[in-house]
Amino acid sequence: MNKNFHNHRTLILNATYQPLSIASAKRSVALILSNKINVIKTSNLELRSESSTIKIPKVAALNYYVKAPYARRVALNRENIFIRDHNICQYCGVQAESIDHIIPKSKGGKHEWQNVVACCKRCNLIKADKDLNQTILKLIQSPLAPEGNFWIKTIIGSNPDPEWEEYLISA
Numbered sequence: 001m002n003k004n005f006h007n008h009r010t011l012i013l014n015a016t017y018q019p020l021s022i023a024s025a026k027r028s029v030a031l032i033l034s035n036k037i038n039v040i041k042t043s044n045l046e047l048r049s050e051s052s053t054i055k056i057p058k059v060a061a062l063n064y065y066v067k068a069p070y071a072r073r074v075a076l077n078r079e080n081i082f083i084r085d086h087n088i089c090q091y092c093g094v095q096a097e098s099i100d101h102i103i104p105k106s107k108g109g110k111h112e113w114q115n116v117v118a119c120c121k122r123c124n125l126i127k128a129d130k131d132l133n134q135t136i137l138k139l140i141q142s143p144l145a146p147e148g149n150f151w152i153k154t155i156i157g158s159n160p161d162p163e164w165e166e167y168l169i170s171a
């Protein structure tokens, strides 16, 4: 087994072909051997044994439907806030580097989706512990709690395999 094998990621779709999770090569092989997935796209990685060769999939679908347990709630953390806000400062539009609480925590602002935004260093310094209307800053858009299939983006991360693309449209 080589480095490619260890770095490989397989996109697992639900039986409905909606993206569900990402599996390692090892996990994909286990799912194939237990007849739980149908391979949709293979990669050029293979796992050879004396009796057989298994092509490691790039995309596979479960042959049964599962209710996605994590579809309900996306963790409110720095990484997911950055994904929601596309790594862009929500005050000025440049690359974000930190998180700002719109109503500062010191003034009773809550740590919730509607009160946090990705923010650049400069805006964070301007904003500091002030209310928004005490500064020159304006929000580009009102922050919202993620909905729908947003959670799959948090699983896939920021650089999905290009070959997954057509299966991520619903995400």
Ligand SMILES: [Zn+2]
Residues within 6 Å of the ligand: 089, 090, 091, 092, 093, 094, 119, 120, 121, 122, 123, 124
């Ligand atoms: Zn900014």
